[in-house]
Amino acid sequence: MRNTLSIVLNIIWLVFGGIWLSIGYMAAGIICCILIVTIPFGIASFRIAIYALWPFGRTVVDRGRVGAFSTIGNVIWVLVAGIWIAIGHVLTAIPMFVSIVGIPLGIANLKMIPISLMPLGKVIVPSTQYLPMAR
Template sequence: MKTLLNIIWLVFGGFWLALGYFAAGVICCLLIVTIPWGIASFRIAAYALWPFGQMVVDKPGGNGPFALLGNVIWLLVAGIWIAIGHVATAIAMAITIIGIPLAIANLKLIPVSLMPLGKQIVPTSTPFVSTYR
């Protein structure tokens, strides 16, 4: 079922969403100073491409003061706008019955798009997710 939902997701928005995150990652990496956000953007792009069967967790020891400061900067510069885009897209997807799981997946992307630093994406089948490395 996850594979079918991922294929439907890919066709109805996941590809474009991942492409947007990938483009943002390239721009951030070109600007040198923003490389941490670029790496986070690449991570989110992979998650946005194939979201079913994965989840976002905190990195062990990854929530230090620099991650907090970076997340606050990201939130003010880009995160809030990306989250608004996810909400708008989720509303549009939820109009149809088939789109409801896609809308939920879109809403699942909001926390990581708001505060991407100090997070990692792991398979949902991983037992003891908090110890995954």
């Protein structure tokens, strides 16, 4: 049942915003790869673009401790592309919230903002594989 619900939500997501968000991530990835120095950002952007196409049934987790290069890279990413992609998430979420049926999609859209701002040091895994640690 959960898998069927994920598929239905992913199809609705794809039609009503996922494709545009994925295109935004792909464009950022292409630009980053063209600039050669920013290839790690491009790879992260392509990874998130695939996640933006089909997010339900998967989740984003931290890799754990990240090095100084990842931290510096995330700061550069926020300034160059992250803020614009995060704005895209907010602008895409608004019409989803307005159409009451799209509220779960709007929530999912807002949940993607942290990865759009800080993509380095994150991993996308199936939701069934992720078990949060007890605190």
